[in-house]
Amino acid sequence: MRLVVLGGGESGVGTAILGKEKGYDVFVSDFGKIKENYKEVLINKGIEWEDEKHTESLILNADVVMKSPGIPEKAAIVKKLVEKGIAVISEIEFAAPFTKAITIGITGSNGKTTTTMLTYHLLKSAGLNVGLAGNIGKSFAEQVAEDKYDSYVLELSSFQLDGIINYKPHIAIITNISPDHLDRYDYKYENYIDSKFRITMNQTEEDYLIYDADDEAISEWLQKNKTRAKLIPFSLTKTFSEGAFIKNNTMEAIINQEEFQMETAAIALEGKHNFKNAMAATSVAKLMQIRKATIRESLSNFQGVEHRLEKVLKIQNVQYINDSKATNVNATFFALDSMNTPTVWIVGGVDKGNDYNELMALVREKVKAIICLGVDNRKIIDAFGNVVDVMVEVNTMTEAVRMAQHISEKGDTVLLSPACASFDLFENYEDRGRQFKDAVHNL
The missing domain is CATH 3.90.190.20 (Mur ligase, C-terminal domain)
Incomplete structure (x- = not known):
């Protein structure tokens, strides 16, 4: 099986490492320059690569192609691959079948990094053997190659979700949707919204979708489309018999008949949008059966994300x-x-x-x-x-x-x-x- 990787950055090199380990014939091609540290890794692992060009004869003979999220679908080489009927997938789609770990996938126009980091902080503080990947840190594929985690918290961009076919997270979160990256979606907002909802397209009745019930685009999509996942809403203004909400300056989460409460003043992150991030992360922690005291402690000592307020x-x-x-x-x-x-x-x-x-x-x-x-x-x-x-x-x-x-x-x-x-x-x-x-x- 020939695996061609387009893009020699974090996700590309991670995919190449995993592909090589699983016995693929691997080739990495980057139209720009590959950074020296990534080149060294490829050379050490004996993986063939090229940069500052795409040699078609070495790419169009692929069985499967992993495209880095930064490369648009409109790129000439991608169009040629699609015309030939060669599967072009994302790193997450390629790596997921090689791990038995459960994944928590988090997407949204804003708040996804904070929610991802906070969710990871909650699970790690509870002593779970958990990895952090996706748009953050070390690539998911490379961590799967080392296969040392029981669960992963993944920050997923719409570009990564565009490249999935069978991938499904056990728990999915959509933090919110607002117009972004429309230049990649023919300037059609509905294309971008559909892209975000790919996160739930393969979920079953055993899986969960946590979402912002105050968000217009999300609510409209859920009215018009079906997901099989169990829905867990969160809101600043509504209350639920199952879900998370704010009432009388208290955050409440009711999940699987269990109730969790915490005063909003005790949450380290400030601002209404951060209460939403906290509700989403708490919902995951409850689904993962983490003790209430651990959740409270983690929410009160979380330091936030660099470059975000x-x-x-x-x-x-x-x-x-x-x-x-x-x-x-x-x-x-x-x-x-x-x-x-x-x-x-x-x-x-x-x-x-x-x-x-x-x-x-x-x-x-x-x-x-x-x-x-x-x-x-x-x-x-x-x-x-x-x-x-x-x-x-x-x-x-x-x-x-x-x-x-x-x-x-x-x-x-x-x-x-x-x-x-x-x-x-x-x-x-x-x-x-x-x-x-x-x-x-x-x-």
């Missing part, structure tokens, strides 16, 4: 917050919504078809100044130019942070929450977040 420093009574992970409007909505002080907002980057109108009311209420950090800021200036008193354009993170310090006064917050992808000026959102933190530390 991360408090950096307070300088001259101005709080600097790194929310570089907010790469779409919905994520920035949550960030602005949780601001309680006048805010200097650093925004901008590569726009994925953003509609800034959703932020209008929050910007009017909370934002005193906007600093645009992107190559093309026209849409942001058009949207908010008449709404805030101060609007500045800068080209570097250092400039952005210095300008923010200059504009801000005692009691203000400086918030980096870009609502855009980072690729115009930075390597990725982590690089953008680190540059922000470095610039703040250098003030």
